[in-house]
Amino acid sequence: MKKITKHYTDTLNYELEKTARLMRMLSIQFFEKLQITLSIDEYAALDTISCHDGICQRDLAKLILKDRANTGRILNSLEDKGLVTRFVDTKNNRLVRKMAITEAGYKMLININKKIESYVFETKQIVTEQEIDAVYASLKRLRERFESMIELKI
Amino acid sequence: MKKITKHYTDTLNYELEKTARLMRMLSIQFFEKLQITLSIDEYAALDTISCHDGICQRDLAKLILKDRANTGRILNSLEDKGLVTRFVDTKNNRLVRKMAITEAGYKMLININKKIESYVFETKQIVTEQEIDAVYASLKRLRERFESMIELKI
DNA sequence: ATAATATTGTTGTAAATGCAACATATTTTT
DNA sequence: AAAAATATGTTGCATTTACAACAATATTAT
Numbered sequence: 001m002k003k004i005t006k007h008y009t010d011t012l013n014y015e016l017e018k019t020a021r022l023m024r025m026l027s028i029q030f031f032e033k034l035q036i037t038l039s040i041d042e043y044a045a046l047d048t049i050s051c052h053d054g055i056c057q058r059d060l061a062k063l064i065l066k067d068r069a070n071t072g073r074i075l076n077s078l079e080d081k082g083l084v085t086r087f088v089d090t091k092n093n094r095l096v097r098k099m100a101i102t103e104a105g106y107k108m109l110i111n112i113n114k115k116i117e118s119y120v121f122e123t124k125q126i127v128t129e130q131e132i133d134a135v136y137a138s139l140k141r142l143r144e145r146f147e148s149m150i151e152l153k154i
Numbered sequence: 155m156k157k158i159t160k161h162y163t164d165t166l167n168y169e170l171e172k173t174a175r176l177m178r179m180l181s182i183q184f185f186e187k188l189q190i191t192l193s194i195d196e197y198a199a200l201d202t203i204s205c206h207d208g209i210c211q212r213d214l215a216k217l218i219l220k221d222r223a224n225t226g227r228i229l230n231s232l233e234d235k236g237l238v239t240r241f242v243d244t245k246n247n248r249l250v251r252k253m254a255i256t257e258a259g260y261k262m263l264i265n266i267n268k269k270i271e272s273y274v275f276e277t278k279q280i281v282t283e284q285e286i287d288a289v290y291a292s293l294k295r296l297r298e299r300f301e302s303m304i305e306l307k308i
Numbered sequence: 309a310t311a312a313t314a315t316t317g318t319t320g321t322a323a324a325t326g327c328a329a330c331a332t333a334t335t336t337t338t
Numbered sequence: 339a340a341a342a343a344t345a346t347g348t349t350g351c352a353t354t355t356a357c358a359a360c361a362a363t364a365t366t367a368t
Contacts, residue, residue, distance in 0.1 A: 005267040005274070008201045009217055012290045013181065016174040017219055019297040023167045026303060041354095047162045058316060063163055065171055067356065068317060094315060094364060113159040120159070127299050135292050136166045142289050143173040145281050149180060195324095212346060221326060222347060248334060248345060 034115045038108070041066070045074050046083055046109055049101050054089070056096040075099065083108055188269045195220070197266060199228050200237055203255050204263055208243070210250040229253065237262055 008014055027040050038046065044064050049055060052063070061071040078084040083105030089098045101109070162168055181194050192200065195218070202217050203209060209217075215225035232238040237259030243252045255263070 005270050007205055008198045012286050012293075013174075013177045014198075014219075015290055015293050015297065016170065016177055019293055019300075020167075020170040020174040021219060022297055022300055023170055026300065027167065044162045044168075051161055056316080065168075065175060069319080069357085070355065072318065073354095092315085092364090095362080096316060116159050123300075123303075126303060127296060131292075131296060132166050135289075135296050136169055138285075138289050138292065139166075139169050139173055142281060142285060143169065143176055146173075146176055146180065146277075149277075149280060210346080223327085223349080224325065226347065226349095227324095246334090246345085249332080250346060 030119050034119075036112055036115060038112065041074055042078055043112060045071070046078060046101065046105055049084060049099055050106065050109055053100050054098045056089075056091055056098050058096070060099070078105070184273050188273075190266055190269060192262070192266065195228055196232055199225070200232060200255065200259055200263055203238060203253055204260065207254055208252045210243075210245055210252050212250070214253070232259070 024040070031038075031040060031043075036043070041064070045060065048060060048063050052060070055063075057071055057075065058068055060075075061068050064071065064074075066074065075084060075086065079086055081104075083102055084099050085102055086097050086099045088095055090096065091098075178194070185192075185194060185197075190197070198218050199214065202214060206214070206217070211225055211229065212222055214229075215222050218225065218228075220228065229238060229240065233240055235258075237256055238253050239256055240251050240253045242249055244250065245252075
């Protein structure tokens with residue numbers, strides 16, 4: 001029996017790219033429609049800082065899936081907007097720039113989350129929460145297995 | 155019972171980005187190790203042309219998930235390397251640039267696919283074919299459902 | 309103690325990407 | 339028939355992204 005390589009458009013990689021891309025477009029469309037004044041990346045950073053108070057830049061970079069350079073730039077923007085404060089501290093005896101969400105940042109986050117609730121509600125009429133959770137869980141399991149094949153350098 | 159928005163790092167969107175990103179890194183790493191002289195995008199285009207002979211640029215763009223501009227650039231590169239030929243033809247009475255894979259392109263594809271076989275074999279020791287197929291299928295089902303929410307403009 | 313290595317963040321730059329504008333040609337509308 | 343809309347591909351530009359080089363400091367090795 002001859003082995004045949006799958007065509008690109010039939011691979012899991014392709015489906016991942018296509019779905020991730022679609023989700024990105026839906027998010028951007030949604031952010032625009034609801035006139036959310038942050039970019040998706042800024043929102044992701046703000047939300048992540050809010051539940052990791054005092055996180056340093058590199059650790060944030062790992063979480064939001066950006067490199068250190070771009071994470072720094074996103075933080076510059078959030079700081080300019082007064083949503084985040086940065087301060088120098090130490091971590092393992094090393095100087096690092098840590099950060100925390102400000103009062104204004106917290107209000108902004110609450111406000112955006114309120115809008116997102118309605119979006120999530122809307123999508124539940126298309127796909128059930130159970131189905132999303134199931135895909136999420138199986139995807140995560142698979143990803144963690146694949147991660148053993150590579151050393152992430154961020 | 156209070157509804158609470160999931161944090162960004164716990165969402166399906168996040169898991170999709172993270173997994174897609176990981177797969178991309180694994181692919182690049184693999185292409186480098188095996189000294190494959192095409193980029194992932196060029197390979198994807200070449201493979202897709204090989205099973206859609208005489209496809210036009212716009213239709214290829216849709217399949218490989220690039221916009222028309224970038225698809226044109228990828229094709230320039232593939233044409234320069236002699237792997238693809240482009241010719242003017244008509245589609246619905248309109249002039250379009252169609253393309254086909256060359257002899258050299260086909261040989262290149264066979265060669266790369268042979269290398270990919272070994273990679274696929276390697277990954278099967280990490281994740282079973284069944285599990286990949288299952289994730290692929292559920293992801294595709296979910297994506298198709300979400301697609302009803304947006305009109306793709308490529 | 310000195311040198312080599314590692315961690316963290318910034319800056320600069322090249323590549324990738326997306327998007328709008330344009331050119332051309334065809335179809336549809338008025 | 340004329341005008342408007344649509345389809346296709348290219349060009350140019352602005353944004354994003356990745357990556358390497360650097361600066362500063364701390365740890366580890368020799």
